[in-house]
Amino acid sequence: MRLYTDPRGEAYEQAIDLAIRTSECFVLKEHVGGWAGIMRSGGYNDVVEALRPYLVKTIELQDAGMDEIIQMQRAYRSDAFYTAGTYHMYKCCEESGLVLKRAANRLADWIYPHLPEDLCFLKEGDGDYLFSIVHEKMYGMDVTETEALELMDRVTGLFLELERHQDLEYLLDDAIKHRTDKLYISGHRLTELPERIKELTELRELEVFEQDLYRLPEGLFELSKLERLAIMTADLEGIPASIAKLKSLKELRIYCGSSDRPAPGWKVKPKEEISLNRIPPEIGELQMLKELTIQYSAIHKLPPELEKLKRLRVLNVGSCKIKRKPAFLKRMKQLKHVSVSEGLY
Template identity: 70%
Template sequence: MRMYTDPRGEAYKQVIDLAISNSEYFVLKVKIPDEVVKCNYTKVLEALKPYLVKSIVIQDDNIAEVKLLSNTYRSNAFYTAESYNFYRCSNESGNILKQMANRLSDWIYPTMPEDLCFLKEGGGDYLYSIVHEHMYGMDITEEEAKELMNRITGLFLELESHQDLDRLLDDAIKHRTDKLYISGHRLTELPENIRDVTELRILEIFEQDLYRLPEGLFELSKLECLKIMTADLESIPATIAKLKNLRELFIQCASSDRPAPGFRVKSKEEISLDHIPPEIGELEQLEQLTIQYTSIHELPIELEKLKHLRILNLEMGMINQRPDFLKNMKQLEYINVSQNSLLNTIKMEW
C-alpha cells in the first residue's frame, strides 16, 4: 500500500519501530560519496557496521543480475546495478536509523546511503522507499492500514476509502501531510477546508470539471508547488499573491481525468482563463511558471519582478509576440510563448 508522503518526526520513529519488529533485514544502497559529504556518509555506515549481515555488489549495469536479485527477495529495493548492504533488524540498529534521519526521504545520496527498505523473513518488502521517485509503501491490508493510521499520526496511506473526498481531506488534515494528490472526485470546486491542510508543500489536482479556485487554497502559506489540470478554469485569483513560498505554478487546461464519449476539448478562444493577474509579481520565490492551453493574450509586466524565475512556459496560448520586458529577465533559462505546442521555443542566451 502506497503512502501519500513519507512519515517524518515522531511518526518516522514509530514506523521504524514497526518495520524493525516485522522484518528480518533492512537494506541500503551504498555508493562511494564525494569527499564533501564523506564524513556524514561514512559516519552512518560505521554506526551500522556491527549489524551488517552481507553485501551484494552488482557491477557494469548487469540488469539480468538486478532482476534476479529483485525476484529472489521479491523486493523493490533492487532496481539498479549498485552495492547493497543487508543489516540485521534489532532494537539497536533501529535506534541508529532513528538517530540518523528524520524521515524516509533523508536516506538519499550523497548525504546518506539510499532507499531504506525492510525485508520480511522469507522475502518481500514490509516497508520500501525509492526516494528519487518519491515512492514509499508498506505491505499491509486496508484494515491494517486504518488501524495504523489511527495509532500513528503522520502515517498517511492511500486507502480505498479515500475515494470519498471528505475522508481524504479529514485524514490529510489529521496527518498533517505535506503532499496531496486529488483526482477522480468529479469536483467543480475545491472544498474550502483545503485551507486546513496547513502543512501542504506540494498539491496536485487533476479534475476536469474544476472551474473555480477557492480563497482557502491561497491560505496554504507553506505551499511550494501547485499543479492544476482541468478542462477549463475561470481565473487565477489575485489572492495567489499570498503564496509567498510558491516555487512552481503549473496550470493546464483542456485536460481530462475521465474522457468519455461526447467529451469535447474547448477551443483556446472558449477557455475562460484569459489573463494572468499582476499580483503574480509578488511571488518572490517563483522559479517555474507553466500555464498551457488558455486564451491568455498578453503577459503582465509585473513578471519582471520575479528575480528567481528560470522557466516561463505559456505554450498553446494566444500571445502574438514576446514582450520586450522579458529581455530584462537575464535569469530566464527557458521561455515558450508559442501558440502551438513545441513551436517558437526559445532557449535564453544573453
C-alpha cells in the same frame, strides 16, 4: 500499499520501530568508487560506520544489464534492488534501529550524498515491509486495509492510500489529521475545491486533476507553506488575485484542455473559449517562484509584473493567444528557459 508522503519526525521514529520489530533485515544502497566517496557528507560516513556491527550481507549488482537486477528482485521479492550498485543488508535490532532514528528525520532523508540511499525493510522469508525509492518519491508498506486503518489511528503522520479515499471527505479528513505535506486529488468530479482545503496547514505540494474544476477557492490561498501547485482541468475561470498570498510558492503549473475521464464524444474547448485569459499582476508578489507553466489558455499578454520575479528560471506559456514575446523578458537575465507561443490548437 503506497504512502501519500513519507512519515517524518515522531511518525518516522514510530515507523522505524514498527519495521524493526516486523522485519528481519533492512537494505541501504551505497555509492562507491570514483567521485562517490569524495561527494559524501560526514553524516553519510558516520552512519556507514555506526551500522557496520549489524552488517549481514553485501550484494554487488553490476552495470551489465537488467537480468541480474531482475533476478535479485525475484529472489528477495523486493523492490529494494532496482538499479546497479552496492547494497548492504543489516540485521534488524533495537540498536540498529536507533542508528536509523538518530541519522534521519524522515524516509526522504535517505538519499546520496547525505546518507546511503533508499531505506527498505525486508520481512523474514523475504518481501518488502517498508520501502522507499526517494528519487521517485515512492514510499509504501505491505499492510492490509484493516492493518493500515489501525496504524493510521495509532500513528499520526503515517498517511497511507486507502480504498475509502475514493470519497473526498475521507481523504481530506485523513490528510488533515496526518498533517500531510503532499496531496494528489483526482477522480472526484469536482467543480471547485472545498474550502476546507485551507486546513491542510502543512501542505507543500498539491496536484489536482479534475476536468470539471472551474473555480479555485479562497481557502487554497491560505496554504502559507505551499511550494508546488499543479492544476489540470478542462477549463479554469481564472487565477485569482489572492495568488499573491502564496509567498512560499516555487512552482505553479496550470494545464487547461485536460480530462481525467475522457468519454466518447468529449472534445477540448477551442482555446478562444477557455475562461483563463489573463495572468493577474499579483503574480509579481511571488518572490520565491522559480517556474511558471500555463498550457492551453486564452491568455493574450504577459503582465509586466513578471519582471519582479528575480528567482524565476522557467517561463512556459504555450498554446495561448500571445502573438509575440514582450520586450521585458529580455531583461530577465536569470531565465534559463522561455517558451511563449500560440501553439497549434
